[in-house]
Amino acid sequence: MEDCQIMLQQKISDKDYMYPGHVACPGCGAAIAMRFALKALGEKTMMVIPACCWGVIAGPYPQTSLKVPILHTAFATAGATASGLRAALDMKEDTETTVVAWAGDGGTFDIGIQALSGAVERNEDFIYVCYDNEAYMNTGVQRSSATPFGSRTTTTPGKDWKRSRKKNITEILAAHRIPYAATASIAFPEDMIQKFNVAKQLKGGTRFLHVFASCPTGWRIPTEISVKIARLAVQTNVFPLYEIKNGIDYRLNYKGDRPVTDYLKVQGRFKHLTDDDIKQIQDMVDEDWELLRRKMENNLVT
Amino acid sequence: MERMKKQNGTEDIPLFISRSNITTEINKTGSWRFARPKYDEKTSPCSAACPAGEDIARIQMLANQESFKEAVHTILIENPFPAVCGRVCFHPCETACNRTGFDEPIAIRCLERFLGDFAIQESMKLPPEKLPENGKSVCIVGAGPAGLAAGYFLTRLGYSCHIFEASSEPGGILRWGIPEYRLPVKILAREIERIKDFGVKINCNVPMSQNFLKETKSRYDAFFIACGYSRSMQMNIPGDQAASDGLEFLRHMRREEITPLTGTAAVVGGGNTAVDIARSLVRLGLNPIIVYRRRKQDMPAFKHEVEMARKEGVKILELFAPIQIEKTGGACFLTLQQMKISGAETSGGRAVVVPDGRVTQLRRVDHVFTAIGAEPTEPWQFPPEQGPETLHLGHCTFAHRDRPLMFGGDLTNPIKSVTDAIASGKQAAMALDAFFKKGWDANADRLAPYRVGSGPALSMESYLKGEHTSRNRHIVSYEEINTDYFSTAARVLSASLAVDESVHSFLETEETYTFDQAVEETYRCFKCGICDSCNNCRIFCPEVAVVFKDSRRVIDLNYCKGCGICVVECPRNAMALEMEI
Ligand SMILES: Cc1ncc(C[n+]2csc(CCOP(=O)(O)OP(=O)(O)O)c2C)c(N)n1
Ligand code: SF4
Numbered sequence A: 001m002e003d004c005q006i007m008l009q010q011k012i013s014d015k016d017y018m019y020p021g022h023v024a025c026p027g028c029g030a031a032i033a034m035r036f037a038l039k040a041l042g043e044k045t046m047m048v049i050p051a052c053c054w055g056v057i058a059g060p061y062p063q064t065s066l067k068v069p070i071l072h073t074a075f076a077t078a079g080a081t082a083s084g085l086r087a088a089l090d091m092k093e094d095t096e097t098t099v100v101a102w103a104g105d106g107g108t109f110d111i112g113i114q115a116l117s118g119a120v121e122r123n124e125d126f127i128y129v130c131y132d133n134e135a136y137m138n139t140g141v142q143r144s145s146a147t148p149f150g151s152r153t154t155t156t157p158g159k160d161w162k163r164s165r166k167k168n169i170t171e172i173l174a175a176h177r178i179p180y181a182a183t184a185s186i187a188f189p190e191d192m193i194q195k196f197n198v199a200k201q202l203k204g205g206t207r208f209l210h211v212f213a214s215c216p217t218g219w220r221i222p223t224e225i226s227v228k229i230a231r232l233a234v235q236t237n238v239f240p241l242y243e244i245k246n247g248i249d250y251r252l253n254y255k256g257d258r259p260v261t262d263y264l265k266v267q268g269r270f271k272h273l274t275d276d277d278i279k280q281i282q283d284m285v286d287e288d289w290e291l292l293r294r295k296m297e298n299n300l301v302t
Numbered sequence B: 001m002e003r004m005k006k007q008n009g010t011e012d013i014p015l016f017i018s019r020s021n022i023t024t025e026i027n028k029t030g031s032w033r034f035a036r037p038k039y040d041e042k043t044s045p046c047s048a049a050c051p052a053g054e055d056i057a058r059i060q061m062l063a064n065q066e067s068f069k070e071a072v073h074t075i076l077i078e079n080p081f082p083a084v085c086g087r088v089c090f091h092p093c094e095t096a097c098n099r100t101g102f103d104e105p106i107a108i109r110c111l112e113r114f115l116g117d118f119a120i121q122e123s124m125k126l127p128p129e130k131l132p133e134n135g136k137s138v139c140i141v142g143a144g145p146a147g148l149a150a151g152y153f154l155t156r157l158g159y160s161c162h163i164f165e166a167s168s169e170p171g172g173i174l175r176w177g178i179p180e181y182r183l184p185v186k187i188l189a190r191e192i193e194r195i196k197d198f199g200v201k202i203n204c205n206v207p208m209s210q211n212f213l214k215e216t217k218s219r220y221d222a223f224f225i226a227c228g229y230s231r232s233m234q235m236n237i238p239g240d241q242a243a244s245d246g247l248e249f250l251r252h253m254r255r256e257e258i259t260p261l262t263g264t265a266a267v268v269g270g271g272n273t274a275v276d277i278a279r280s281l282v283r284l285g286l287n288p289i290i291v292y293r294r295r296k297q298d299m300p301a302f303k304h305e306v307e308m309a310r311k312e313g314v315k316i317l318e319l320f321a322p323i324q325i326e327k328t329g330g331a332c333f334l335t336l337q338q339m340k341i342s343g344a345e346t347s348g349g350r351a352v353v354v355p356d357g358r359v360t361q362l363r364r365v366d367h368v369f370t371a372i373g374a375e376p377t378e379p380w381q382f383p384p385e386q387g388p389e390t391l392h393l394g395h396c397t398f399a400h401r402d403r404p405l406m407f408g409g410d411l412t413n414p415i416k417s418v419t420d421a422i423a424s425g426k427q428a429a430m431a432l433d434a435f436f437k438k439g440w441d442a443n444a445d446r447l448a449p450y451r452v453g454s455g456p457a458l459s460m461e462s463y464l465k466g467e468h469t470s471r472n473r474h475i476v477s478y479e480e481i482n483t484d485y486f487s488t489a490a491r492v493l494s495a496s497l498a499v500d501e502s503v504h505s506f507l508e509t510e511e512t513y514t515f516d517q518a519v520e521e522t523y524r525c526f527k528c529g530i531c532d533s534c535n536n537c538r539i540f541c542p543e544v545a546v547v548f549k550d551s552r553r554v555i556d557l558n559y560c561k562g563c564g565i566c567v568v569e570c571p572r573n574a575m576a577l578e579m580e581i
C-alpha cells in the first residue's frame, strides 16, 4: 500500500476556470472542489448541473461563475442530461470536449440515482462528479442517504439524529463495472487533480468521482477549518481515498491512523454524540476499512 | 419562428434556453466579510534564540531552493563567521527549534557550516551594503570574535575601524584557544581575511595597556574594549605550580610548538577548555582524566563535546576537587577531596557542592592541567559597574565618559560563547551608531525596534533598512505549525571520523554536509513564520481571491469573504486573520 504524500510537492496549475464573486457560503468545500476539477479538465469541458448548491454558485441568470459552458438541469436528471449532451457533441463530431455531470449527494445518492445508474449501465462517455456535502444543503440541510450515521440535520434533529449508515455510492458505481470510479477530497489537491486527469484521459465510458466537500453551514463548523475537517475525514478513514478500475482493480491512496473522534468532536452536527456512539462509529469505520483492505488484497488484477 | 431545413433532412431547432452573458465578478462578495486575512510573517524561535539574530527560517528556505549565495548573504548580514560558528557554536537555535515537538530539531549548525564553507569555496565577499562613510573612527581593543565583529558591523555602518591586538595574529580564542580538530586555522583565516577585505584594519603585536588608550584617545571618536579573558585562574592550593596552565597549553598547540608528552594527565575543570585540553591530550597519545568538582551533568562544556571526549577515551571523575599537588620524580601526586551536593543553584540548575568530610583520594598522574576559568589580565579591562552615564545592554556595557567607551565580548557577556561575542560586537556597533545619531538620551530603547523576537539579539538587516522591522515579533510556537504538511524524517547526520581514526590526528572530527545532505535537511525545516511560496493560500481559496500582482500574492478584498481557510492551511503561520470592526 502506497501512502499518498500529503505535502504539496507537485506544482498545481495556476490557471483558474472559475470567477470570483460567486455566492457560495464562506469556506464552501464545493467551491474549492470545482476549482480543482477544472484545473485538470480545462477549457474544453461542458458542465451539466442539476438542482443543488452549485446550481446557485454557478451564478443567477444572467451571471456565470465558470469559464466553461454549463447546462442547468432538473434535480433528478444529471445522468440523462449528460448522456444527451454527449450524444449531441458526438453528432457534431466533437470528441474533444469532456462532458461532466456535477451533482450534489442528494442529486446522486437519492433522486438522481436511476438516471445515473441507467447512464452508467450504458457506459455513457462522460465524467460524473458527485460533490458530497452529506445533506441537501441548498434547501436547508435535510438528510440524504449520504448523511452519515450520527449526524443531525433539520430532518433528523435533536434526539432523532440519523441512525442509518451512509450509502456507499462508490461501490454501487463500481458494481456497474465502469472504467473508473474514485474518491477524492478537497484537502488533497494533488491527489484530486490527478484523479480528474485520469478520468479525463479514460474516454469512452463512464468515470465516476466521489468528491468529499465540506460544508461549514450545514456541518456547523467554523469556516476556516473547512479544509482541515475534510483532511481529518481522510486521516480517520471516515472517507478513504481510493480508486477502482473496471470495477475490480482497487488501489488505496492513503492510510489514515487517527481515531474518528478527532473528526467528530470538532463538528456541531455530531456534538450530541456520547462516547458509546463514537465507539459505534469507530467500529463501523474500522469494519468498512477492513472490507476495503480485503478488496485490495483480493484484487483480481495484479 | 421559422424552422430551417438543412440539406441532409435534419432541422435546426431553435433552443429557447436563456444564456448567461456576464460573470459573477460584479458581485463584490468582499462586503460579506467580517474577518480579514493578511500576510503576516513572524519570528521563528531559532532566530530569536540565536545570539546573532540570524534569520534562520529564511536561510533554510533559501538553501532549500538551492539559492546558496542568497542564503550566505542572509547570514553574513548578521554574522561574518558562518564557517566558524557552523563548527563551534553551541547552537541554542537547535534547542529552541519547533521541530523538536515533531521529531528531532533541525541540524541548523550543520547547514551554517555548509554555507560558511560554500562561501569560502566560492570566495564570496561580505555583502557590500554600507552606510555612507561618516568620518568617525573607532579604536577596537582585541581581535577576538567580539572585536572583529564590532569592526565589521561598524564598518558597515560607515565608521573607520582600527583593531589592535596584542598577539601575533587575529582571532583571539578562535585562533589560540580552540583546537584544530574543532576549528582549522585555515578556515578561520579565510573568514578574517574577508573582514579585512571589507575595510577593517587589524594591527597585531601591539601590547595593550591603559597608557596605550590614553595616548590614542584623541585619535578616535570611540573605543570598544573586547580583550577577553586571557589569564587562567589559579587553583591556589599547595603545589599548584606543578600544574600547567591549560590555556597556555592550547596556545602552544595552535602554534604547533608542543613538546612531546607521554603518560597520564589530569585536567582540572568542567568547561569547554577542559574538554578541549583532554581531547587534545588524547591525540598526543596521553590518557587524560577530567577532574570536576560538581556532577557530570553540571559541566558547563557543551554536551556534544563531553560526549565526544568520552567516546575518545577521556575519563571523567566527578565530585572531586584537588587540594594538593606533590611532585616527586617525574610524577604528580594529586590529593583529591570528595565533594557532596548541598543544594542547587536554581531549581534544575547546577549543583552546589561542599567538601564531603575527610574523604580524599590520591591519584598519580604524569601531568596536571588547569582549566578552571579565566579572567581579564588588567583592571582597566573591567567594565564599570555603574556611573552617571553607564548603560548595561544585554551583550555590552556602554560608558559615556569624555568619549564613548564600550566593553564587550567575555568582559560583559553572561554566556561566554563565540556567538555571544559576535552579538556583543553587533550590539556595540548599533548602540554607538544610535548614540552618534540621536544622542545619549535616546538610549536603552533605541535598539528595541531592531530586536529579533523579544531580544536580546538584534537584526542588522532591519537596522540598515531603517525599517521598524517588517517581521512580526511574535515567536511561532509548535502548536501554530500546521503539521499536516510535514512528515517525520530523521535528522541528516554529517559524516564524521571513526573514533579510532580521530584519536590519532588533529583532523576535523566532523565533516561538512554535502550539497545533497544540506538540501535534504532543509526539507525538514518548518520555516516557522515565513512565506516560502508554497501557494496553499491561493490553492485552497474558494473565492479565487488570492491573486498574483507583480509576482507577489495579494488577497483581493473585493471578493474575499474572510473564511480564513488560507490562514489555517498556511503550514507555517505566515498569515493572520484580523477581525474587521
Ligand atoms: C424535483 C425537485 N425536488 C426538489 C427540489 C429542491 N431542491 C433544490 S436543491 C435541493 C437539494 C440538493 O441537495 P444536494 O443534491 O445534496 O446538493 P447540495 O445542495 O447539498 O449541494 C433540493 C431538494 C428540486 N429542485 N427539484
Ligand atoms: S450551503 Fe454548504 S455546500 Fe452550499 S454553498 Fe454553502 S457551504 Fe457550500
Ligand SMILES: [Mg+2]
Binding pocket: A104, A105, A106, A132, A133, A134, A135, A136, A137, A138
Ligand atoms: Mg448535498
